Amino acid sequence: MFPLKEFKKSLLVALWFVALTFPLMVIQVDPIERIVNWRWNNMFFVAIGSFVLSVVGKAFFARKEQQLSKKRTAQNEEVQDTIFQRVLREPRYLWPISLACLAFAIAFPFLFSTYQTNVMTTALMYVVLGLGLNIVVGLAGLLDLGYVAFYAVGAYSYALLNHHFDLGFWTVLPVGGILAAFFGIILGFPVLRLRGDYLAIVTLGFGEIIRLVLENWNEFSMGPSGIANIDRPGLFGLDLSLNMSILYLYYLMIFFLIITIFVVNRLQDSRLGRAWVALREDEIACQAMGIDKTKTKLVAFSLGAFWAGIIGVVFAAKTTFVNPASFTFLESAIILSIVVLGGMGSIVGVICGAFILILLPEYLRALSEFRMLAFGGILVLMMVFRPEGLISNVRRVYQFKKNDRGEK
Amino acid sequence: MSEIILQVSDLTMNFGGIKALDTLDFEVCSGEIVALIGPNGAGKTTFFNCVTGIYTPSSGDVYLHKPGGEGRTRLNGMKPNHVAEKGMARTFQNIRLFPKMTVLENVMIGRHCRSKSFILGAIFRDKKTRAEERSIVDYSYALLEKVGLASQVNELAANLSYGAQRRLEIARALATEPFLLLLDEPAAGMNPQETAKLVKLIRRICDEGHAVLLIEHDMKLVMTLSDRIVVMDYGRKIAEGTPAEVRTNPEVIKAYLGEDD
Ligand SMILES: Nc1ncnc2c1ncn2[C@@H]1O[C@H](COP(=O)(O)OP(=O)(O)OP(=O)(O)O)[C@@H](O)[C@H]1O
Ligand SMILES: [Mg+2]
Numbered sequence: 001m002f003p004l005k006e007f008k009k010s011l012l013v014a015l016w017f018v019a020l021t022f023p024l025m026v027i028q029v030d031p032i033e034r035i036v037n038w039r040w041n042n043m044f045f046v047a048i049g050s051f052v053l054s055v056v057g058k059a060f061f062a063r064k065e066q067q068l069s070k071k072r073t074a075q076n077e078e079v080q081d082t083i084f085q086r087v088l089r090e091p092r093y094l095w096p097i098s099l100a101c102l103a104f105a106i107a108f109p110f111l112f113s114t115y116q117t118n119v120m121t122t123a124l125m126y127v128v129l130g131l132g133l134n135i136v137v138g139l140a141g142l143l144d145l146g147y148v149a150f151y152a153v154g155a156y157s158y159a160l161l162n163h164h165f166d167l168g169f170w171t172v173l174p175v176g177g178i179l180a181a182f183f184g185i186i187l188g189f190p191v192l193r194l195r196g197d198y199l200a201i202v203t204l205g206f207g208e209i210i211r212l213v214l215e216n217w218n219e220f221s222m223g224p225s226g227i228a229n230i231d232r233p234g235l236f237g238l239d240l241s242l243n244m245s246i247l248y249l250y251y252l253m254i255f256f257l258i259i260t261i262f263v264v265n266r267l268q269d270s271r272l273g274r275a276w277v278a279l280r281e282d283e284i285a286c287q288a289m290g291i292d293k294t295k296t297k298l299v300a301f302s303l304g305a306f307w308a309g310i311i312g313v314v315f316a317a318k319t320t321f322v323n324p325a326s327f328t329f330l331e332s333a334i335i336l337s338i339v340v341l342g343g344m345g346s347i348v349g350v351i352c353g354a355f356i357l358i359l360l361p362e363y364l365r366a367l368s369e370f371r372m373l374a375f376g377g378i379l380v381l382m383m384v385f386r387p388e389g390l391i392s393n394v395r396r397v398y399q400f401k402k403n404d405r406g407e408k
Numbered sequence: 409m410s411e412i413i414l415q416v417s418d419l420t421m422n423f424g425g426i427k428a429l430d431t432l433d434f435e436v437c438s439g440e441i442v443a444l445i446g447p448n449g450a451g452k453t454t455f456f457n458c459v460t461g462i463y464t465p466s467s468g469d470v471y472l473h474k475p476g477g478e479g480r481t482r483l484n485g486m487k488p489n490h491v492a493e494k495g496m497a498r499t500f501q502n503i504r505l506f507p508k509m510t511v512l513e514n515v516m517i518g519r520h521c522r523s524k525s526f527i528l529g530a531i532f533r534d535k536k537t538r539a540e541e542r543s544i545v546d547y548s549y550a551l552l553e554k555v556g557l558a559s560q561v562n563e564l565a566a567n568l569s570y571g572a573q574r575r576l577e578i579a580r581a582l583a584t585e586p587f588l589l590l591l592d593e594p595a596a597g598m599n600p601q602e603t604a605k606l607v608k609l610i611r612r613i614c615d616e617g618h619a620v621l622l623i624e625h626d627m628k629l630v631m632t633l634s635d636r637i638v639v640m641d642y643g644r645k646i647a648e649g650t651p652a653e654v655r656t657n658p659e660v661i662k663a664y665l666g667e668d669d
Contacts (some may be wrong), residue, residue: 183630263531270530270537271523271544274509278517288460288500290492290521290584299527395510397562400549 006058014051021046055333060323060385068280068296105254109247119362121318124253125311127354128260130338131347134263138345138393139273141280143200144330146187146207150180150305152214152327154312158321159227160220169233169317173310180309183210185304194292195283207332214390215324226323231318246260254315264347267303269396277345334358340404341382343389352390410437413475413588413619414459414496419468421451421643422459429456429465430643436588438475441620443609445661446619449527452623453501457592460498461488472496477586485517493521497586501593502625507566511557511576514565515548518583531634551579555609571602577608582613590612591622595629607633633657639663 025046028037109117129151136144143401154176159174161167191202213223221227232245233252240248267273275296277285287293316322334357342353360377409616410498410541421429428451435497436442440664444452464485472494473480497518506514523544529537552558560568565576574594583591595603596609603626613663614620622629630637630651635656639647641663654660 093631108423116649252485263598266532266533267527270533271520271525271541272527272530274513277509277513278506281508282504284462284488284508285504286490286517288462288498288504289518289580290489290497290519292487298661303527393508395508395513395564396564397510398512398545400558400561 007055010051010054010058013054014047018043018047018249032130036331044048045393051199056386070099102258105145105319106251109250114243114246118246118371121246121250121253121353122211123358124250124333125318125337126358127305127351128253128257128311129335130342130350130354131260131264132304132311133335134304134339134345134350135267135276135301135307136304137339138350139268139280140297142191142297142300144197144203144304145200145329146203146205146210146302147304147308147335148327148329148332149187149210150183150330152210152324153180153183153305154309155326156214156227156312157309158316159230162230162316163227170312171229173313176308176313177309177398179304180312183309184305185298186306188298188301189205192297199286204329204332207327211324211327214327216365221324224324226321226325228321230316230320230322232320233314249314253314256310261347262353268345268347272296272299274307290294293363338380339391340370341379341391343391345393346389346391349389349393411473411475412436412440413438413473414458414621415471415473415480417469419455419458419470420466421454424467424602427630427643429458429468429530431468432640432643432645434638434645434648435622436619438619439614439617440505440618440635441601441614441622441633443637444621444623444633444640445625445627445630445637446646450461450640451643452594452640454497454643456592458622459483459491460590461486462498472588489521492584492586495585495587496590497581497584497588498590499574499592499594503570503573503577505565505573505576505580505646507564508619509565510562511552511568512545512561514576515551515579516544517529518580519544519547521584525626530606548579550584551582552576554582554612555579556568556605569596571599574598575606578609578613586618588619588621591620591624593625595624595626603629 023044025042026039028039030037048355048356063267086385096200108120109291112120129147133147134145136142136147157176158169158172162169167175187203190201216226217223225308232240233249235248274369275286275291278289278301279293279296283293315326319326337351338357341357342351343349360378412435417427417433419432421426430451432451432455442489444455446452454463457463457471461483468484470483470629471480471522472483473492474573476541482495482533483491483494486494493546506517509517523540524535526538529540549558549561550559555578557572557576557579558570568576574597578589578591591610594621595606600608607629610620610622622630634651637649637651638645639654639657639660646663647657649657
């Protein structure tokens with residue numbers, strides 16, 4: 001059933017891999033002893049590993065192909081939903097699951113160490129960032145590679161306002177969000193006519209411009225050395241210990257996340273959300289049906305930026321220090337990967353994506369230097385086997401009774 | 409009584425050296441079905457694009473007049489979404505649905521310009537927004553019943569058959585409440601049964617008070633449906649009249665119908 005030819009191909013792949021990884025995996029130079037360690041056993045691991053992976057991959061694709069052709073022949077057959085999608089569509093399961101997640105989230109700091117709680121807070125921040133970018137990329141289909149710029153706007157607005165005017169976290173929170181949204185509109189205007197790759201390049205440039213301005217305009221942003229001693233979020237003027245404020249920030253993030261999920265969910269299932277998706281699907285048809293392209297795109301940009309701004313403020317308050325190095329392109333790329341990996345336009349998908357992308361490298365630390373390699377490998381495998389993301393977007397189902405219109 | 413609802417005069421559209429439309433003038437009156445025919449590349453689709461704001465015409469005027477309303481609107485240079493708001497909707501020759509949205513959602517998009525709720529309404533979902541959403545759903549469902557797609561409301565648009573997709577496009581256009589409906593080759597790719605159903609549908613749409621301007625290559629359909637036919641060739645109007653007149657017009661036979669001679 002598995003042809004010999006394929007085995008030969010896999011063997012070739014394995015040989016290639018061995019050759020490619022030879023300098024990295026086999027040769028080890030010891031500069032002190034001035035000798036070269038030849039780690040031949042690594043070569044076998046690489047050979048066997050890549051051979052097995054290649055065979056498994058080929059078998060998988062062969063099966064998938066078969067299934068596809070079977071589906072094509074058997075027409076009118078219901079398209080099989082994944083378990084996830086079926087669960088998501090069923091409110092009976094959805095509620096208990098969400099409640100269980102919430103209970104776990106609330107109990108988390110008591111079950112795990114402060115360090116873990118801190119890591120979790122970061123992960124939650126990325127979930128919200130992902131959900132914000134999801135509005136722009138997943139729903140409206142505008143590939144934005146400069147999302148981190150809005151995050152920086154939020155962080156710096158808190159850092160600067162706190163530094164110069166002693167404004168508190170809660171005062172700046174809406175200011176940061178609104179400023180970022182404003183920047184979203186500023187970016188939105190020039191790129192309205194662009195799509196796809198062109199849009200991606202311009203937004204990438206925009207993100208870099210913001211970072212470079214922050215880095216070089218010393219009088220304004222204190223340059224690369226950044227701004228330190230930013231206040232942590234206040235709680236009715238109480239003096240919180242470090243541990244307590246970590247806890248406080250954690251619960252704050254849970255609260256923000258719940259609000260974000262609520263808002264994004266409602267936006268998605270509204271007149272505006274539908275217009276975004278339609279814009280993503282076909283711009284010309286969209287306009288011909290009476291949708292104002294300019295307005296709809298600008299709203300998507302500014303709403304997405306708003307969440308980044310809010311989280312930027314939280315970031316500044318959490319680390320009590322900001323400098324331009326936190327807002328590099330890599331950050332935008334990670335947030336974008338969260339959206340793409342999780343599944344464009346799907347809230348649950350983005351949440352899963354963020355947890356995987358942020359927590360995985362954290363827990364892969366055990367693999368020490370191979371951690372980033374493993375991380376990259378997992379990403380590549382994901383894109384090969386599930387290009388639509390972990391959990392693909394499910395469209396809303398409306399129920400109609402015969403001769404009686406309306407939602408059930 | 410019928411009044412002119414669409415008036416086009418001296419409409420010209422140049423693409424570089426090509427004159428896709430050349431000083432075209434004609435009008436559409438309320439309550440009639442007009443067919444626009446002509447050989448491939450005559451400029452029919454370009455005409456639709458110019459009138460609906462997708463292209464800005466090089467010169468000439470396009471006026472839209474709402475039946476019973478006062479004044480007329482000049483459409484040149486107007487954005488497509490404003491044209492739709494004014495009451496003219498269209499379908500596309502190469503079907504342009506929103507493939508990853510459901511059939512119902514596709515039609516609901518058509519309701520966009522007749523509804524208002526925005527960010528705050530979406531987030532707080534107040535009484536007014538809920539009522540609006542409900543009316544959007546009801547209106548869209550009623551349209552889907554009319555075009556015979558009520559059993560497939562939750563299907564993705566991409567999964568529909570070709571004929572069904574064409575009907576969905578009509579439903580989506582109707583959702584914008586147009587008084588003038590432009591159909592670009594609605595019967596292309598349909599089998600005879602589907603075409604027969606389509607003829608009935610267009611009749612019904614016309615009876616319900618929408619004027620229809622359609623581009624079509626299916627001569628049987630054109631001859632049975634239309635009150636008036638406009639024939640184009642090389643961007644110019646070469647003939648105009650009732651089906652009987654057009655059929656016997658020597659210009660037309662030369663340019664189009666009598667390809668065999
Ligand atoms: N965007 C454009 N740029 C350049 N030329 C164009 C453009 N759109 C149309 N044309 C040209 O204008 C002419 C008319 O094209 P149009 O699509 O309007 O023809 P049509 O009558 O709709 O033909 P068909 O029956 O095949 O649909 C053609 O020569 C075409 O190549
Ligand atoms: Mg055409």
